[in-house]
Amino acid sequence: MKPGKTNEQDLTELVLGLKTEIKTQLQPWLSSTNIFDVLGISGAEIRHSNFLAWLLDPSAQPVLKDAMGKQLLLKLVENGQDLPLSPLDIMLGDFSDFTVERERDHMDIFMQSQHERLVSVIENKLFTGQHDDQLNRYRDLALAAAADPQRVVLIYLTVNADDPENTAWLPLAHSDIYQIISELLPQIPAGREKFYMQDYLETLRVNVMNDEELKTTVDTIYSKYKQALDLIIANRPDEATTLHDDVLAALQQLQQTDSRVSMVVTDGGHTYVRFRTPNMDQLFADVLPLTAEMNSWSSGSPYFWQFRKTRGNKLVLELPFRLIDQQLAVVTHINEIFAATKGRPATAKTSWCTLNKKWQVYFVNGNKTPEDIAADDSYTQAEVLQVITDW
Incomplete structure (x- = not known):
């Protein structure tokens, strides 16, 4: 905004300028119709866990098979976490018998492979934190269910890979899930599974993760039209x-x-x-x-x-x-x-x-x-x- 202009001139410039800005810069965040948004579940923690469990379950969608589970374990290794399996064990292993359960003994996601003698639990936290000593209780339940207590992987999934109070749990970020799905997506043929995965990526990017590209775009537009936008914000009806x-x-x-x-x-x-x-x-x-x-x-x-x-x-x-x-x-x-x-x-x-x-x-x-x-x-x-x- 140039100095000395009236409020009316500022607002006129804003209206005319935003027609171009929205069309060229903000359209990717405004135009898409997302199934998760349509259903009103983009911010629901339980629904996120449901979808993640579906991706991890080889019997629920045979297109991915055990690829999601393998990539999840490999991402933990890539992040420097100590696992009871080596990267080679994971890549050559057969996790096609993975059974995936939701809310078993209140655990968000419980997974077990009899063939690989592995038990894994995911505690998914979107907008809540740890409470009621739950991580200790879930660890004890996982150890009791495992054929080999040494082959148990406990995953604490949060927006920013927060460190859990119980060090037996391995931190993982939703951005890691985003990266895993993004890397798997080109391997998925066109169809329902790919459509759902694309929408879920968009949901993670917009509603869960800190969308740096969006923040940069908004900052640029705000700086350009700061005076007019401040005027609107100050006078908008509550x-x-x-x-x-x-x-x-x-x-x-x-x-x-x-x-x-x-x-x-x-x-x-x-x-x-x-x-x-x-x-x-x-x-x-x-x-x-x-x-x-x-x-x-x-x-x-x-x-x-x-x-x-x-x-x-x-x-x-x-x-x-x-x-x-x-x-x-x-x-x-x-x-x-x-x-x-x-x-x-x-x-x-x-x-x-x-x-x-x-x-x-x-x-x-x-x-x-x-x-x-x-x-x-x-x-x-x-x-x-x-x-x-x-x-």
């Missing part, structure tokens, strides 16, 4: 604002097109969106003074349905009342409506009453604010309109 605005727009649309929603109000801080419903007004017509100024918020209503965003990016539907004189009558009426039989007894001094497992009603007095109100049940944004329609 999740709370976006969610608040979406709910507000949906309620306002319903208010205009549907008689079941009325009196939509909001605060200026994107904390909540409130609304009333004619059905609710009718239910409380005999006990709720809808125009009593002493018992209402500044908006002139003693109650509201209220949507509020929680820290977990969910919407909580709440039913706050701003009441003084009519509190006991309203509590009694609510319990009758919901047929509540359990929960905290309602008295003139209670600040809340339990309706059922889903609902609690809080009464807001001068010492409470709407932000203090809580409810037991959380609703995702997809459920919001259904809740409104039901009421």
Whole structure:
């Protein structure tokens, strides 16, 4: 960016420039359709272990046979690890009888070759660490299952080949798995196996490993358009604002097109969106003074349905009342409506009453604010309109 330019000029240059940058530099990371991403499992540790077990199992895919298992052992040797087998033993050995089990005694991957009298265990860690003395327990289980306790290979697979607390385990990185599959791929004929392996490589590169090429590309583009990108980042709407605005727009649309929603109000801080419903007004017509100024918020209503965003990016539907004189009558009426039989007894001094497992009603007095109100049940944004329609 050249000095002295306006924000509008910076943004215009960014938009025009990114059309070329995306097409020429970022397209490899944006255009591919990956089966693991489509299924939503690219970051799931269990699914990674499932796929790795499939690659290692000669009976599951006869195309690779025992090549993946051999290359895995050879990679450990290449990394300087001490194995009970020499490189020649591995290359000339027959591991076609490898049995591969998932979650045997909670071990991620358990492998055994009767012919080579070898037992190997892989503990796969993507985004978690060691816990509960599990490596010691898994080592003992592997030794107990081995025909020869000297021929046991324990592999601790992590993103960065972290050193395990138990030195009996050999560290291995997911980048090593990436390299092994990349080297095997040219030997695989076109077909389902090759397609899956290509997508898995992409998943490892983008979602697991530190993609140095992507980092370099992004750094270059950011440096080139730093001023405009900083302006966008500083003024982008956060999740709370976006969610608040979406709910507000949906309620306002319903208010205009549907008689079941009325009196939509909001605060200026994107904390909540409130609304009333004619059905609710009718239910409380005999006990709720809808125009009593002493018992209402500044908006002139003693109650509201209220949507509020929680820290977990969910919407909580709440039913706050701003009441003084009519509190006991309203509590009694609510319990009758919901047929509540359990929960905290309602008295003139209670600040809340339990309706059922889903609902609690809080009464807001001068010492409470709407932000203090809580409810037991959380609703995702997809459920919001259904809740409104039901009421």
